[in-house]
Amino acid sequence: MGKAKGRYHEVSIVIGSLNTHTPEGRLAEKWQNYQATVKLVSPKNKRGFEIIVVGTGLAGASAAASLGELGYKVHAFTYHDSPRRAHSIAAQGGINAAKNYQNDGDSVWRLFIDTIKGGDYRSREANVHRLAEVSLNIIDQCVAQGVPFARDYGGLLDNRSFGGAQVSRTFYARGQTGQQLLLGAYSALMRQVGQGSVTLHNRKEMLELVVHEGRAVGIVVRDLLTGEVSSHSAHAVVLATGGYSNVYFLSTNAKMCNVTAAWRAHRQGALFANPCYTQIHPTCIPQSDEFQSKLTLMSESLRNDGRIWVPQKGSDTRPPSEIPDSERDYYLEVKYPAFGNLVPRDVASRNAKSVVDEGRGIGERANGVYLDFTDAIAAQGEAAIADKYGNLFDIYERITGENPYKSPMRIYPATHYTMGGLWVDYELMSNLPGLFVLGEANFSDHGANRLGASALMQGLADGYFVLPSTIGPWLAQMLGESKLPADHEVFETTETAVAQRTQRWLNINGTRSVDYFHRELGKLVWDNVGMSRSRPGLEKALSEIPALYEEYLSDVRVLGSAQTLNQSLEKAGRVADFFELAQLMARDALEREESCGGHFREEHQTPEGEARRDDDNFAHATAWEWTGDPQKSIAHFEPLDFTEVDLAVRSYK
Amino acid sequence: MAKTISVTLRIWRQDGPNAPGEFVVYQVEDIPDDASFLEMLDILNERLIARNKEPVCFESDCREGICGTCGLMINGQAHGPQKATATCQLHMREFKDNDVIVVEPWRAESFPVIKDLTVDRSAMDEIIKVGGYISVNTGAAPDANLIPIPHQTSSAAFDAAACIGCGACVAACPNSAAQLFCSAKVQHLNLLPQGQAERWERAEAMVEKMEEFFGSCTNHGECEEACPKEISIDFIAWTNRDYVKSKLKRRIGP
Numbered sequence: 001m002g003k004a005k006g007r008y009h010e011v012s013i014v015i016g017s018l019n020t021h022t023p024e025g026r027l028a029e030k031w032q033n034y035q036a037t038v039k040l041v042s043p044k045n046k047r048g049f050e051i052i053v054v055g056t057g058l059a060g061a062s063a064a065a066s067l068g069e070l071g072y073k074v075h076a077f078t079y080h081d082s083p084r085r086a087h088s089i090a091a092q093g094g095i096n097a098a099k100n101y102q103n104d105g106d107s108v109w110r111l112f113i114d115t116i117k118g119g120d121y122r123s124r125e126a127n128v129h130r131l132a133e134v135s136l137n138i139i140d141q142c143v144a145q146g147v148p149f150a151r152d153y154g155g156l157l158d159n160r161s162f163g164g165a166q167v168s169r170t171f172y173a174r175g176q177t178g179q180q181l182l183l184g185a186y187s188a189l190m191r192q193v194g195q196g197s198v199t200l201h202n203r204k205e206m207l208e209l210v211v212h213e214g215r216a217v218g219i220v221v222r223d224l225l226t227g228e229v230s231s232h233s234a235h236a237v238v239l240a241t242g243g244y245s246n247v248y249f250l251s252t253n254a255k256m257c258n259v260t261a262a263w264r265a266h267r268q269g270a271l272f273a274n275p276c277y278t279q280i281h282p283t284c285i286p287q288s289d290e291f292q293s294k295l296t297l298m299s300e301s302l303r304n305d306g307r308i309w310v311p312q313k314g315s316d317t318r319p320p321s322e323i324p325d326s327e328r329d330y331y332l333e334v335k336y337p338a339f340g341n342l343v344p345r346d347v348a349s350r351n352a353k354s355v356v357d358e359g360r361g362i363g364e365r366a367n368g369v370y371l372d373f374t375d376a377i378a379a380q381g382e383a384a385i386a387d388k389y390g391n392l393f394d395i396y397e398r399i400t401g402e403n404p405y406k407s408p409m410r411i412y413p414a415t416h417y418t419m420g421g422l423w424v425d426y427e428l429m430s431n432l433p434g435l436f437v438l439g440e441a442n443f444s445d446h447g448a449n450r451l452g453a454s455a456l457m458q459g460l461a462d463g464y465f466v467l468p469s470t471i472g473p474w475l476a477q478m479l480g481e482s483k484l485p486a487d488h489e490v491f492e493t494t495e496t497a498v499a500q501r502t503q504r505w506l507n508i509n510g511t512r513s514v515d516y517f518h519r520e521l522g523k524l525v526w527d528n529v530g531m532s533r534s535r536p537g538l539e540k541a542l543s544e545i546p547a548l549y550e551e552y553l554s555d556v557r558v559l560g561s562a563q564t565l566n567q568s569l570e571k572a573g574r575v576a577d578f579f580e581l582a583q584l585m586a587r588d589a590l591e592r593e594e595s596c597g598g599h600f601r602e603e604h605q606t607p608e609g610e611a612r613r614d615d616d617n618f619a620h621a622t623a624w625e626w627t628g629d630p631q632k633s634i635a636h637f638e639p640l641d642f643t644e645v646d647l648a649v650r651s652y653k
Numbered sequence: 654m655a656k657t658i659s660v661t662l663r664i665w666r667q668d669g670p671n672a673p674g675e676f677v678v679y680q681v682e683d684i685p686d687d688a689s690f691l692e693m694l695d696i697l698n699e700r701l702i703a704r705n706k707e708p709v710c711f712e713s714d715c716r717e718g719i720c721g722t723c724g725l726m727i728n729g730q731a732h733g734p735q736k737a738t739a740t741c742q743l744h745m746r747e748f749k750d751n752d753v754i755v756v757e758p759w760r761a762e763s764f765p766v767i768k769d770l771t772v773d774r775s776a777m778d779e780i781i782k783v784g785g786y787i788s789v790n791t792g793a794a795p796d797a798n799l800i801p802i803p804h805q806t807s808s809a810a811f812d813a814a815a816c817i818g819c820g821a822c823v824a825a826c827p828n829s830a831a832q833l834f835c836s837a838k839v840q841h842l843n844l845l846p847q848g849q850a851e852r853w854e855r856a857e858a859m860v861e862k863m864e865e866f867f868g869s870c871t872n873h874g875e876c877e878e879a880c881p882k883e884i885s886i887d888f889i890a891w892t893n894r895d896y897v898k899s900k901l902k903r904r905i906g907p
């Protein structure tokens with residue numbers, strides 16, 4: 001078996017250690033072995049343990065519901081008015097599972113390999129294998145809950161293929177897979193709420209993690225309606241608070257998505273891993289103007305039937321229908337004959353950027369490429385295409401005023417997903433004992449790039465199947481211990497700090513709005529820590545972001561009071577955390593002197609412009625420790641050992 | 654470049670749940686007609702902040718018409734004039750230069766105003782809590798393909814499951830009834846083979862919980878008109894049928 005040489009790093013960590021706690025044994029047996037030997041908590045004792053779950057997206061809702069079913073006392077927090085609103089609801093395309101219902105040669109091993117390769121060999125082998133194994137149970141669970149996945153005419157489940165795979169393993173529910181999966185998890189959660197095992201805390205924003213004697217003991221939250229700041233204590237804290245794409249201001253994420261929960265935990269000692277691994281999604285509607293509030297994703301499943309092209313010559317202003325086939329460049333099909341339009345996201349995105357940079361972009365602002373369904377409609381009929389993508393086509397038409405059945409869609413990459421996140425071990429516990437991190441908020445399974453339809457899989461794997469087992473050992477050793485009382489001094493000091501920080505935004509009384517600064521920050525990050533990065537750009541980001549942050553701290557204007565619903569006030573704290581995170585992203589991107597997955601360094605590419613990885617020096621995850629200044633964070637390294645996979649140059653040709 | 658328009662907004666402003674509210678008039682100039690309705694409000698808010706005035710409080714999140722967070726009464730219509738469109742997906746190109754647009758929160762006793770255009774819709778969660786699920790603990794599920802579900806059945810269940818829980822149906826109903834919301838969830842689950850075991854209890858529990866919070870349905874059909882996901886009122890009829898059947902069954906045994 002090929003093994004990465006990897007630079008060996010001495011791990012010298014003040015807080016905890018980077019032990020991944022990966023079980024012994026062959027890769028395919030690790031999870032089974034783990035489950036067979038893991039410490040259990042008896043049903044009677046479960047009732048004595050309280051668990052806080054922050055976030056009710058796929059990861060949080062599935063975790064809270066499953067823990068409640070097991071008998072734990074769960075407290076679920078969300079800043080939304082209902083758990084059902086979490087950003088997971090917006091996922092469109094589908095969820096992967098190695099069911100092999102299509103008899104096309106799929107298997108757990110193949111899903112594992114595709115995910116490792118898709119992540120450009122920057123993820124932890126054992127976690128990814130477990131994810132592929134658990135994928136089978138997820139689909140069973142969801143169908144039993146009533147998730148109406150697409151079915152064929154025999155009534156059995158249908159699948160589609162997605163980028164980075166040569167099999168059809170993606171389960172989908174029209175173009176609303178995330179909605180249906182979340183409603184499934186939400187219904188399971190509400191059932192537990194009804195039965196009293198889960199207490200729901202809606203419209204409560206976690207603003208601090210509380211750490212006592214080196215372990216996570218609870219959280220401090222602000223009630224978004226009354227402004228009341230309160231403490232909540234538990235035996236374990238689970239964060240399932242989503243990703244940080246909104247650091248770019250414009251992204252495909254819901255407007256409220258933010259990094260605050262994870263960042264506050266980071267500031268309390270949790271290591272933040274691989275912040276520079278961000279994903280740009282190739283198929284979004286291009287920006288139409290400066291006022292734009294967010295970018296809309298067109299599911300990548302569209303690449304199954306749509307063909308991507310630009311005119312062969314630059315500045316071609318003819319309407320698409322007047323450009324003959326011979327004058328079109330189907331650049332993905334030409335360059336990557338095996339995968340064609342289904343290459344992974346980073347490859348598709350960078351290729352779109354390069355044709356647009358060459359001056360071959362299309363549309364009024366020459367800022368997109370075509371995604372054309374003409375051939376698919378001719379071959380399959382409009383009805384079949386409408387059945388598969390009807391609602392996506394409707395969304396597109398509503399936003400752009402153009403009909404994709406008649407003329408090709410215009411698309412361009414946009415920030416979409418963040419692979420980086422809080423560092424966790426095999427048990428999904430961070431380096432801070434008692435703090436667990438699930439879903440997009442952790443860094444664990446997607447390496448440097450996530451394959452389509454794998455985030456939903458990971459969120460539900462973590463919540464339904466992994467955490468309910470892996471939280472056992474942590475709790476088992478606390479048997480009989482009561483949680484720290486929520487009026488303990490450490491909670492009181494944290495509450496005071498939170499209230500003061502909130503008040504601070506109101507006291508600045510500057511001249512520019514929070515959104516103004518957020519947009520400016522977003523531009524800086526997009527231009528310099530976006531789809532393509534270089535040393536000069538990253539250094540620029542590292543000098544300009546703190547300067548803008550200084551201005552923010554002295555000139556932001558937040559009106560109103562802290563005792564009512566105040567959306568600008570909520571945003572003010574979140575944007576401040578984005579300012580700090582952005583610096584860590586740039587720093588991480590600068591230190592990673594290689595190109596891998598979503599992280600493309602212009603200095604590290606082949607003569608053909610493909611990413612050049614450096615396995616000798618960078619086959620590791622970088623986990624950053626907070627020091628008080630994001631530019632002076634300390635790097636710790638988790639070497640990535642590949643025992644059963646050969647590190648190969650990723651090729652989709 | 655995109656065209657711009659100017660409109661007059663009459664917006665409901667209310668400081669808090671118990672504060673009196675009033676309409677305030679705002680003149681907003683030069684809004685690009687590619688802007689969504691909410692982006693227009695974003696622009697208004699930026700301008701208000703610049704003038705040291707508190708921005709208008711309205712909720713939204715995904716801005717893709719799927720999370721159900723947004724929802725405004727626009728000229729008396731829930732989610733505004735465009736059919737099958739949530740507020741966030743409505744664009745200014747649907748309006749004309751110099752239009753007067755009245756913007757209000759959802760109006761319903763069960764949705765108290767929190768601030769300005771923001772209301773409390775938590776009563777909807779109460780309905781889900783008592784039966785909007787299939788009781789299957791994690792790990793207890795059989796293989797997903799064990800029970801084939803005819804395409805038609807699964808498609809009908811999906812049509813019901815498409816509900817985004819925005820509350821437009823309640824806001825549009827003269828009686829503030831929640832029948833469309835409630836029956837969409839009842840039928841999503843009652844149509845599926847997996848939902849049969851709890852079919853009757855579900856219908857009874859959810860309908861009765863709904864009646865604690867919301868008004869009664871008198872078949873106006875405004876809910877279907879207002880629904881951004883075009884959920885059919887047939888589901889209400891089917892739920893009524895399930896409810897009555899359940900009551901009968903209880904009386905005469907299974």
Ligand SMILES: Cc1cc2nc3c(=O)[nH]c(=O)nc-3n(C[C@H](O)[C@H](O)[C@H](O)COP(=O)(O)OP(=O)(O)OC[C@H]3O[C@@H](n4cnc5c(N)ncnc54)[C@H](O)[C@@H]3O)c2cc1C
Binds near residue numbers: 091205261417454
């Ligand atoms: C438009 C779009 C389409 C996508 N399509 C797909 C797809 O087809 N397939 C796929 O696999 N993936 C897809 N993804 C990615 C996927 O949807 C997400 O990665 C995933 O849903 C994240 O789930 P989560 O549970 O980790 O977090 P989220 O769903 O983001 O939930 C976060 C939760 O945390 C809460 N929260 C956050 N911070 C706080 C705080 N401080 N206090 C209290 N509560 C807090 C929020 O209220 C929310 O409940 C898509 C993403 C986007 C943007």
